[in-house]
Amino acid sequence: MASPRLIMKMKVASLRHEAGDVSVVEFRHPRRPQLPSFEAGSHVDIHMPGGKVRQYSLMGHPADLSRYLIGVKREETGRGGSAWLHANLKVGDEMPVSAPRNHFRLHDKAQAHLLLGGGIGITPMIAMARALEAQGKAFVLHFFARSRSMAPMLADLEAELPADRLVLHFDDDPATVVDLAELLKEQKDGTHLYYCGPPGFMAWARASSAHWKPDTVHFEAFQPEEDPNFAPEPFTIQLHSTGQELEVPANASALTVLRAAGLLLFSSCENGVCGSCECGFVAGEPIHRDAFLSPEARTRRFIPCVSRAKGQIILDL
Ligand code: FES
Known part of the structure; x- marks a missing residue:
């Protein structure tokens, strides 16, 4: 795979409207017939005007490197990236697109x-x-949607997958509704679980799979779960390498404070979903607010663009 830091100017080769207010965007490179390779589960960063960077999963076939395909749902209440793409993107436009990276891999041994x-x-x-x-x-x-008419890319899936590989669940069709807790009640030996969806779906899947072996459960979120009652409080960061202490006020992120102190930390989404800014912590009580780290990783890793801490945290920086 190419370095995810590689950013290519790619052309919008086609745009297709899909159910559920989703636009399928096909990117091709104006000169390179072969794009950097990707594995299933990979995403790319799309760089938009005004410095916005958003992550979108690649949904094409990993064997077809002539193009990248993404699906963008218009989110009127989101942070503006999808609304901008829906309102402005036209065939022939050029957009900066990163090389793919993958935090959501299929497990080889499953x-x-x-x-x-x-x-x-x-x-x-x-x-x-x-x-x-x-x-x-x-x-x-298993594909969960409000209704058949709100399920994007359904025709492609039904055409490509054998009927016993695709199970549809529509809220408006009681015969198809399933309780995830029931579906995930028993973990068959050697089975790995992967889930992705909006925050409510993520919470439902996480709670329903809480008894599964942690290293067999994999997920990717588009945004962290909202907690309307969360009130940020100030805390202190100590840098493990130098002992320097930095105060993080209630109205600033740890990432902002670390950068202001001269530390070079990468970032992309600045919303706790992509993992670009991840670092380690060696002591302290983090308040994890990201949608990226696994429960196991949360015992030693920290996402400074959104996460906070109680009192003091010592970061491995
Ligand atoms: S920048 Fe994406 S998780 Fe921090």
């Missing part, structure tokens, strides 16, 4: 894969299902 996609969370699952089907691996994809 004997079976259980994929759950909620709404627009189907996008990484499409690439996963395509890759698993091509490799002849055991998997089932």
Whole structure:
């Protein structure tokens, strides 16, 4: 895979409207017929005017490197990236697109894969299902949507996947509704779980799989869960390497304070979902507010663009 820091100016080759207010954008490189390779579960960063950077899962077939395909749902209440793309993007436009990176890999050693996609969370699952089907691996994809008419990319999935690999669940069709707690009640030996969707779906899947072995559960979120009652408080960062102490006021992020002190930290989403700014911590009580780290990683890693701490935290910087 190419370095994810590589940013390419790519052309919008086509735009297609899909159910659920989703636009499918096809990017091609104006001169390179072969793009950097990607694995199922990968995403790219799209750099928008005004410095906004947003992550979108690649949903094409990993064997087809002539183009990148992303699905963008218009979110009127989001941070403006999807609304901008829907309102402004035209065929022929050039956009800076990063090389792919992957925090949501299929596990090589799994004997079976259980994929759950909620709404627009189907996008990484499409690439996963395509890759698993091509490799002849055991998997089932469960697609959850409000209704058939709100389910993006459904026609493609139904055309490509055998009926026993695709299970549809529509809120408006009681015969298809399933309780995730029931679906995930028993973990079959060697089965890995992957899920992606809006915050409510993520919380539902997380709670329903809490008893699964942690290293068999994989997820990707588009945004952290909102906690309307969370009131940020000031805290102190100590740098493990030098002992320097930095005060983080209630109205600033740890990332902002670290940068102001001259530390070079990468960032991309600045919303706790991409992992670009991840660092370690060696002591303290973090308040994890990201949607990126696994429960195991939370015992030693920290996402400074959104996470905070009680009192003092010592960062491995
Ligand atoms: S910049 Fe994306 S998680 Fe911090």
